Amino acid sequence: MSTTETERGIETEAQLVDLAAYRDAETLTRIEEAARDAVRTTPAGLPDLTTGTVRLDKVDAPAGTPAEDEAGVLEILDERDGWNLRTLIPESLTDPGVWRQRRAEWLNAAGFHALRSPVYLWRAAKVSALGARVGARDAWSYLGATEYGEIADKVRRTKAGPEHIADLRADRRKEAKARRREPLTVYGLTGCTTYTAALLALGETWGWVMAAPVLLPVFGVLYALGRRELIRRQPDGTFALMDTPDFTGAGVLTDEGLNAALRARNVGILKDGEEVTIRGFIAREPGDKASVVRFDLPRSAGKTAKEVAAKREPLAAALAVDAIQLSIRQDGHEGGVYMRVADSHPFGGDPVPSPLETAERWNIWDGAPTFVDETGSITAIELLFFGLLVGAMPRQGKTFTARAAAAAAVLDPLCRMIVADGKGGKDWSATALLAEAYIRGVTEPAVRRLTHVLEDLVGEMEEGYDALFELPDEVCPEGKLTPEITRDHKIYPVVLIIDELQRYLEDEGKEEEDDKLTYGKRIEKALITLAKVGPAVGLIPILASQKPTGDAVPSALRDAIPQRIAHLCATYQMSDSVLGTGSSASGWNAKDLAPAFKGMGIHADETGLRFMRSLLIKLPGFRAICERGRALRIEAGTLAGEAAGQAGRAARVGGILADLIAVFEDRKNPERLATAEILDGLAELDPATWAPAALGVGEEDQATYARTGGTALRKRLDEALDGTDRTLAVRSWTSGGRANGYYLADLRKAAGMG
Known part of the structure; x- marks a missing residue:
């Protein structure tokens, strides 16, 4: 730590200590991200579309100096690493799932309109026919000055003199003649005649199929005239040549479709006028097989995600999909909902191999x-x-x-x-x-x-x-x-x-x-x-x-x-x-x-x-x-039990047989052991089970101990070998006296060891 001489004497300079030396990597990453977010909100961050950089340089300080124990600071430097426009671009333009959703909507809309194109053509033809009739009527009225005829009728009904009607007829002829001589009328009639002649010539030369596109401007004009007439007849009415695309049953979820389904009578999650708040945008999953949306139910509805999930079947009916195509679960708080609508049955086709x-x-x-x-x-x-x-x-x-x-x-x-x-x-x-x-x-x-x-x-x-x-x-x-x-x-x-x-x-x-x-x-x-x-x-x-x-x-x-x-x-x-x-x-x-x-x-x-x-x-x-x-x-050396040819019960199935083998091994593997000797060995291994007191026999009564213990031993062996094709029988022999017991060879065979 350095010092500086001032008017007040020698003072210690400030020491910058960095906490990075005492932070783990995860904490440092979190601090850096937080600092970058903070810089984006500063005057330097927003207008310049740049971010600052967090620098966590370790302070070099001699070991044992106070600098090692002093607190550190985070220094934000104004280093401009480049443009960061992504944070200012709307998510709707950068999210691939949103673009997949748009593409699905466009494709389904195109299919919807393609299927209804005959209906649209019939509607257009009807409106164009109305336009042709109205256009012919208006043209005739203008060129023939028919409004004078209407005036003459009104005058006649007032019982005016014939001279007034004659004057009106003369004025009508004069006005009609003047209108037919107007340049606009002449140019219009000339254009129509030329257009018709060109159409006939094109049809005769290239065929009427090639001439059909030339009629589109005519239909356009006639359709406009007909639509104007419909609006005149019904000023408050609405008319649309094309219907609004209906995505019901297509698996493509939309804002309108979601709210309409939640308002359906048999669903009843939303009331009229209520709408859900969609978090972000409706998106399509990778693979383009389902629409996914996260939304919050309106607080006024007082509904929860569990109630929406309980309405899966009626909600699927409102969306015209199978209930299996609809996945609903809570997302965040009680009123937050995650919904997935698959385009088709998610488990159709053959089963997937493991x-x-x-x-x-x-x-x-x-x-x-x-x-x-x-x-x-x-x-x-x-x-x-x-x-x-x-x-x-x-x-x-x-x-x-x-x-x-x-x-x-x-x-x-x-x-x-x-x-x-x-x-x-x-x-x-x-x-x-x-x-x-x-x-x-x-x-x-x-x-x-x-x-x-x-x-x-x-x-x-x-x-x-x-x-x-x-x-x-x-x-x-x-x-x-x-x-x-x-x-x-x-x-x-x-x-x-x-x-x-x-x-x-x-x-x-x-x-x-x-x-x-x-x-x-x-x-x-x-x-x-x-x-x-x-x-x-x-x-x-x-x-x-x-x-x-x-x-x-x-x-x-x-x-x-x-x-x-x-x-x-x-x-x-x-x-x-x-x-x-x-x-x-x-x-x-x-x-x-x-x-x-x-x-x-x-x-x-x-x-x-x-x-x-x-x-x-x-x-x-x-x-x-x-x-x-x-x-x-x-x-790995872990094959055991029946699969390894051992005694026929799992887990501790070899318990009694393993204990018998241990008794023989402890006595140097003799050819045979009497039951009394085996019981003594088992009592050494597990006194809680095989000691005379555990079998309810006095320690002095060896004959009763051998008889009672032998019966218990045979029962345990029968249980251990039950369900297998192996047995272990007690055998008798005479060698300095009659004895009963077990042979090591029989034991090994019963245990699957030979």
Whole structure:
């Protein structure tokens, strides 16, 4: 910091310190934009059409000096970098969407007038004929001085003498003769004769088709005469040769058409004299397939965007379009509306293939490409932390939708998959290549196995939360799974797919006769727990049901999955059960979807509702995706469960078998172990389950412990191997005494390890 000697002594000079050294790049950009906007409003900015420049030069100051801690300033320099006319040009001249809208209006107007050109020609001919008649009458009246005849008639009615009438007739002849000799009359008659002769000559020489354009001036004059006569006859009347273009049904929205539709009797959003305030201009989307407008409802109307959306069907009728072509949502405040009017049905044509059919791999954190929206854009939905519930009538595409979403998880080698197909067909058979558990059908063993899988998943979910709890806040700041945790700590997302869910929930079977809960209730309880609590640790439910109403799929389960898709439903109650109560009253009713377009539906999430059509993945393409998913998991070392030839339950399906293998390994892998030895090893691994006290046996009573523990062990093994073609039987041998137990070879075979 420098000093200056003054009359008052030595004083420190002012130091300019720039805050740029202490600001991040985003803040600096925002400051610069604000400064430029401010300069445009200054006398130097507006008249010269230039902007100043914000300079944030860092002040060089020695370390440790006060300059480092002093506040800085922003210096605006008057540097003229060039002209900036764009800010003064109206948006209507620079917005491509507005120009597309104008072009659409012009083209539709041209088509409208072209279709009505015969009507216009007939009108012009009628007016021209009137003009010819009026012109001939006026010409004859002028050349014949007919006004004298009218005077003579008036004189005759007054019973004046004949000499007065004779004088009037003489004056008429004299005036008529004078008028016919006037230069203007002679020139006019000569011109008409010449024009007629030239027209006849041209027609004889080049043909009457070539001569037709020469008649246009004549028709123009006659039309003008006829129009003048119409105005004379009806001074207060209106006449137009061409009608005002009507864009109703063309998909091209206009200010007049919008206000007229909102005033329609069955819509009733606006009253007579009220108009909406359009923000900016009506524009056309890229691709020129729809008109888009943002507008504010008049405050006096007291209406909201939700009320406009609830009037979708009558509003579509007023605009002469299908309701599916009309998209309405709130834009900003309650009275702000975004409206999109498509030119045609947005989901016409063939379904769009999924991009995952050709993708080599995918990251589930990037979302799952599942459907196209009304604009034709492919939408990747968020599966992590949201899940997906699909509901519809039979054969309306819910399995295709669930398959399109699941394909993203298939191509992510860090996603574990569990699949239960209540239909029992081939829709999900390809997932057996990589799923830790694939359950097909609703037979008693299949339902029992799904019950055990889900209950084990609940236990694994709790372990996942314990693992996240142990991580530092810097690693797990929000207490939930992140891509970094998945990669570094191997806590993988689990995708649970259940198709035809209602068939499992309706099962009335019990594992034991004295059990209080049926399999269906146990599945329901486990699913509700997983859907409510599991998302934070990566549990992703993808559930599909053709009967998503409360009597089949409980509301507690539906409400726990915030992301839903409804295809064609039988009733509005079914639609509301998927999309949420009151959605039908708001104009979103899956009952009214067109059945001709399979895969079309309504998507609901935390951002609102929208129309969609699911991406297409046929069975051969899905099998190819699953084959790539298996190869990716083999390469990453994440192939597990049934797909890896291991024990037949997912998640913790290998729990008891893995524990048995651990007991053998701890004892140097002997050929066989007695049940008592195995129970001792299991008690060391999991005393809460296998210790004598946990089994209700005294520690001194080894015989009872071996008998009770052996029975519990056989039951756990039967559950683990249920639904597979593998078994593990207890065997007896004699070596220094009779013993019962398990052989290591049998155990490895049952675990799919050899």
